[in-house]
Amino acid sequence: MRPYEKDPAAIYAQSFATVAKEARLERFPEPLHKIITRLIHACGMVEIADRLAYTQTVTEAGAQALQNGAPILCDCEMVGAGIIRRYLPKDNPVIVTLNDPRTPEHARAIGNTRSAAAVEFWEPHIEGAVVAIGNAPTALFHLLDLLDQGFPKPAAILGFPVGFVGAAESKAELATNPRGVDFIALRGRKGGSAMASAAVNALAAGLPEVQS
Amino acid sequence: MRPYEKDPAAIYAQSFATVAKEARLERFPEPLHKIITRLIHACGMVEIADRLAYTQTVTEAGAQALQNGAPILCDCEMVGAGIIRRYLPKDNPVIVTLNDPRTPEHARAIGNTRSAAAVEFWEPHIEGAVVAIGNAPTALFHLLDLLDQGFPKPAAILGFPVGFVGAAESKAELATNPRGVDFIALRGRKGGSAMASAAVNALAAGLPEVQS
Numbered sequence: 001m002r003p004y005e006k007d008p009a010a011i012y013a014q015s016f017a018t019v020a021k022e023a024r025l026e027r028f029p030e031p032l033h034k035i036i037t038r039l040i041h042a043c044g045m046v047e048i049a050d051r052l053a054y055t056q057t058v059t060e061a062g063a064q065a066l067q068n069g070a071p072i073l074c075d076c077e078m079v080g081a082g083i084i085r086r087y088l089p090k091d092n093p094v095i096v097t098l099n100d101p102r103t104p105e106h107a108r109a110i111g112n113t114r115s116a117a118a119v120e121f122w123e124p125h126i127e128g129a130v131v132a133i134g135n136a137p138t139a140l141f142h143l144l145d146l147l148d149q150g151f152p153k154p155a156a157i158l159g160f161p162v163g164f165v166g167a168a169e170s171k172a173e174l175a176t177n178p179r180g181v182d183f184i185a186l187r188g189r190k191g192g193s194a195m196a197s198a199a200v201n202a203l204a205a206g207l208p209e210v211q212s
Numbered sequence: 213m214r215p216y217e218k219d220p221a222a223i224y225a226q227s228f229a230t231v232a233k234e235a236r237l238e239r240f241p242e243p244l245h246k247i248i249t250r251l252i253h254a255c256g257m258v259e260i261a262d263r264l265a266y267t268q269t270v271t272e273a274g275a276q277a278l279q280n281g282a283p284i285l286c287d288c289e290m291v292g293a294g295i296i297r298r299y300l301p302k303d304n305p306v307i308v309t310l311n312d313p314r315t316p317e318h319a320r321a322i323g324n325t326r327s328a329a330a331v332e333f334w335e336p337h338i339e340g341a342v343v344a345i346g347n348a349p350t351a352l353f354h355l356l357d358l359l360d361q362g363f364p365k366p367a368a369i370l371g372f373p374v375g376f377v378g379a380a381e382s383k384a385e386l387a388t389n390p391r392g393v394d395f396i397a398l399r400g401r402k403g404g405s406a407m408a409s410a411a412v413n414a415l416a417a418g419l420p421e422v423q424s
Contacts, residue, residue: 001360002385004353004378006324011350011377018376044374044401078405081293112218138223141216148213162256162406164230165223166216173214189256193290194374194404 012209015041022046031059035184035202042198045190053175054184058156061182062130062203065155070129071095072200073122073154075115075139075161079132082197087205097121116142127152130203133159134196137166140174147179158199159185162192224421227253234258243271247396247414254410257402265387266396270368273394274342274415277367282341283307284412285334285366287327287351287373291344294409299417309333328354339364342415345371346408349378352386359391370411371397374404 005011019025019040025033032054040046055061066072069090074080080094097103097118107117115136122129122143131154133140140161147153159174161167171185184199217223231237231252237245244266252258267273278284281302286292292306309315309330319329327348334341334355343366345352352373359365371386373379383397396411 001353001357002381004350004381006328006350008325011325015376041375043404044376044379077293078290078409081289082405113220113223116218138216138218141213145213163253164227164256167256169214169216192255192404192406193294194406197290 009209012207016207016210019046023049025049029056031056032184034206035059035199037207038198038202039186039195042194043190043192048186048190048195051187051190052184053171053187055178055182058182058184059203062156062158062199065128065130066090066092066204068128070155071125072130072132073097073126074196075118075133076135076193078193079134079196079200082134082194083132083200084204087201087208089204092204093125095122095125112142113138115139119143119146123151126154129154130200131157132196132200133157133161134191134193135161137161137163137170140170141166144170144173144177144179147181153179153181155182156203157181157183157185158196158203159183160191160193160195160199162190164189167191221421224419228419228422231258235261237261241268243268244396246418247271247411249419250410250414251398251407254406255402255404260398260402260407263399263402264396265383265399267390267394270394270396271415274368274370274411277340277342278302278304278416280340282367283337284342284344285309285338286408287330287345288347288405290405291346291408291412294346294406295344295412296416299413299420301416304416305337307334307337324354325350327351331355331358335363338366341366342412343369344408344412345369345373346403346405347373349373349375349382352382353378356382356385356389356391359393365391365393367394368415369393369395369397370408371395372403372405372407372411374402376401379403 071093107114116138283305286308319326328350
């Protein structure tokens with residue numbers, strides 16, 4: 001067996017230092033550094049830095065929302081599972097409506113996926129909330145459609161749907177017209193629940209693993 | 213708003229067809245096609261096909277273990293959350309010991325991470341089980357160390373730890389010497405819980421979304 005690093009603090013410090021060096025974070029606005037670091041750390045891919053789209057104020061807007069006690073609305077259970085609860089400043093509720101018993105029938109009623117139907121059940125919670133999408137392009141597309149129809153606005157959209165059908169397109173739609181909502185998204189096919197959770201964790205706490 | 217595909221069956225069919233075409237699955241042994249398809253589908257990256265390491269019998273071994281009712285041992289909650297329970301042939305237990313109350317103290321006792329310490333609590337369950345690692349390199353390293361010390365052998369290791377410190381190295385150690393255990397792993401820094409869950413889902417059910 002080869003030797004390996006076993007100290008969690010050293011692992012985090014070395015990881016974040018590698019990200020900072022290889023991603024050339026200095027090209028990004030300073031308030032974005034921590035969220036970009038966590039995004040890259042979550043997927044092991046420095047190259048995603050080149051394809052991020054965002055509003056300049058997304059980190060302030062998202063962090064302030066969490067400080068206000070806003071809930072976090074996730075498109076799937078995996079995103080919820082990746083949110084580090086002890087980092088949340090106000091024990092913020094983490095809400096996933098995908099497995100709500102009403103979702104399958106509502107999906108048939110609206111002629112869309114379960115992921116899209118589940119977004120409609122966010123309505124009582126979404127005003128000023130943080131939205132974290134790490135799986136379904138249809139969830140992001142449907143949210144944008146609902147916003148066009150006057151759905152209440154979240155404080156921030158963390159847009160990381162993944163895959164071959166609609167992921168790139170839904171994030172392009174968000175980046176082209178974010179409907180007045182702060183956002184960060186990874187253009188293209190890449191994404192995933194680990195990135196969505198990492199973005200929430202960054203808004204909640206930055207990089208506490210390397211801070212005293 | 214641009215139009216988008218809203219039919220789940222069409223989304224799955226189009227996704228898997230894109231994977232099959234772009235990943236040139238015909239270069240892999242046929243029993244691997246479904247697991248490779250789900251892995252690529254989970255991350256949106258066709259290019260991971262080029263860096264997979266595996267034993268020829270990993271899918272048979274893993275699928276048979278699940279048919280036998282074997283548990284699935286995961287290194288973190290996100291992997292567990294991504295396993296589609298209705299696909300499991302025997303309502304197989306999904307076990308995550310990372311948040312076991314004994315884990316932090318045991319990590320200090322063995323001078324390793326919580327993820328590594330949690331692996332030791334797999335001992336009563338691991339013989340013939342499916343191991344799914346989607347986060348921590350130290351979990352995979354420590355499992356290999358334990359196997360060298362005579363720990364009971366799982367039926368298959370799905371090795372997808374991710375990141376900048378130890379991920380590539382732990383998977384290289386597994387691929388170089390799998391300790392007589394069937395495995396599939398993605399070489400390098402890339403990986404993640406979505407891939408680990410996808411591998412479990414493939415062993416459990418293949419691609420039921422496009423089968424009658």
